[in-house]
Amino acid sequence: MSPAELKRAAAARAVGLVEDGMRLGLGTGSTAALFVELLGERVRAGLSVVGVPTSEATRVAAEAAGIPLTTLDAAPDLDLTIDGADEIDPQLRLIKGGGGALLREKIVAAASRRMVVIVDGAKRVETLGRFPLPIEVVPFGLVATTLAVAAALRSTGCAGPLAVRKGADGAPFVTDGGHFILDAGLSRIPDPEALGRALVAVPGVVEHGLFLGLATGAIVAEAADGQPRIVTLGAA
Numbered sequence: 001m002s003p004a005e006l007k008r009a010a011a012a013r014a015v016g017l018v019e020d021g022m023r024l025g026l027g028t029g030s031t032a033a034l035f036v037e038l039l040g041e042r043v044r045a046g047l048s049v050v051g052v053p054t055s056e057a058t059r060v061a062a063e064a065a066g067i068p069l070t071t072l073d074a075a076p077d078l079d080l081t082i083d084g085a086d087e088i089d090p091q092l093r094l095i096k097g098g099g100g101a102l103l104r105e106k107i108v109a110a111a112s113r114r115m116v117v118i119v120d121g122a123k124r125v126e127t128l129g130r131f132p133l134p135i136e137v138v139p140f141g142l143v144a145t146t147l148a149v150a151a152a153l154r155s156t157g158c159a160g161p162l163a164v165r166k167g168a169d170g171a172p173f174v175t176d177g178g179h180f181i182l183d184a185g186l187s188r189i190p191d192p193e194a195l196g197r198a199l200v201a202v203p204g205v206v207e208h209g210l211f212l213g214l215a216t217g218a219i220v221a222e223a224a225d226g227q228p229r230i231v232t233l234g235a236a
Contacts, residue, residue, distance in 0.1 A: 001223040004030075006120035007084075009228035010221040011035040014082045014118045017236075020048050023075045025108040026062055027083025028055040028101035031118050035082050040065025052078060054108050055101035056176050072111060081112040085119050085211070086131040088218055092117070092234050093192050097134030097209030100165070100175050106207055109214045116236050117215050121222035129158075129189040134165070134209040135182040135199060136175060145204030149182060152198035160185040179206050 011034035018024065018039065026036055036058060043049065043066055050068045052075060053059040062069055072078075083105060087095040094117060096102050109115045137145050146162055153159065165173040165181040172180050189195055192210050199208045217236025221228045 001226065001228060003120050003122065006221040006223060006228055007031040007118070008034050009230065010118040010120065010219045011038055013219045013230050014116060015039055015042060017080065017082070017116060018042065018047065018049060022049045022079040023077070024049055024051045025078050025081030025083070025112050025115070026051045026053045026058050026067070027081065028058050028105060029084040029099040031084035031120070032058065032082065033061055035118060036061050036065055036067065040067055043067050050075065052108055054083070054104040055099070072108060076111055078108065078112040079114070081109050081115045082118060083109065083115065085117045085123055086209075087125050087128050088117055088119055088123055088215070089125055089128050092215040092218060093128060094211035094215055095128055095131050095133055095209050096211050097136070097181070098131065100134070100173060100181060102134055102209045103136050103175065103177055103179070103207045106211060106214070109211065114216045114235065115214050117218040119218065119220055121220055124220060127188045127190070128192055128210070129186045132183040132185045133189070135184060136177070136179045136206040136208070137182055137204050138206060139172075139180050141204055142180065145202065146182060148202045149184070149199065149205065152202055153184060153186065153195070156195040156198050157190045158184070158186045158195060160187060177206070
């Protein structure tokens with residue numbers, strides 16, 4: 001099966017978790033976009049929910065799907081967030097931010113009673129780090145911040161190149177919050193919690209893509225004899 005088919009299978013299972021009257025966090029990325037699409041079908045069939053999008057791209061998609069939206073200020077206590085991930089380990093620790101929305105994604109996840117991650121089986125890893133770790137930084141003092149981030153990586157046993165993410169035009173990618181992203185190619189992260197603490201201590205770092213203690217469950221779609229097999233982790 002193709003990754004797109006597996007992602008759709010995971011998204012379809014997640015839509016089944018949504019109950020009438022829920023306040024939902026709507027994630028960002030290719031798998032979350034499929035969830036938004038399928039949720040829109042249920043909304044048009046009569047399901048009553050309200051969503052908080054984690055990016056401008058998700059807001060546009062949700063509006064097109066007919067999903068009523070609100071803000072986190074108006075609904076600061078969410079029932080459920082459904083989002084994708086770039087990596088997930090057996091402890092439900094995540095790397096997120098490949099789509100550039102990690103700051104808003106983390107704020108929304110932290111405001112939710114439950115966060116269920118939807119992924120295809122390729123995203124499961126024993127040790128985080130194969131996917132480059134996104135680190136959101138303010139543009140001011142970028143060189144100094146990059147040097148401090150590199151030192152924080154070394155202090156926690158991580159090593160690898162740091163690069164400013166570029167957009168399609170070759171200029172630095174700018175997040176919805178007006179920040180830049182440093183992508184750290186680390187290969188493996190031996191102690192995600194220690195690295196998370198070291199990164200947030202760096203002036204200029206807004207947020208990092210390690211989501212620790214936020215996911216309550218995961219829905220993983222894997223290929224089995226040409227059909228999707230759903231594996232649930234945690235409270236999914």
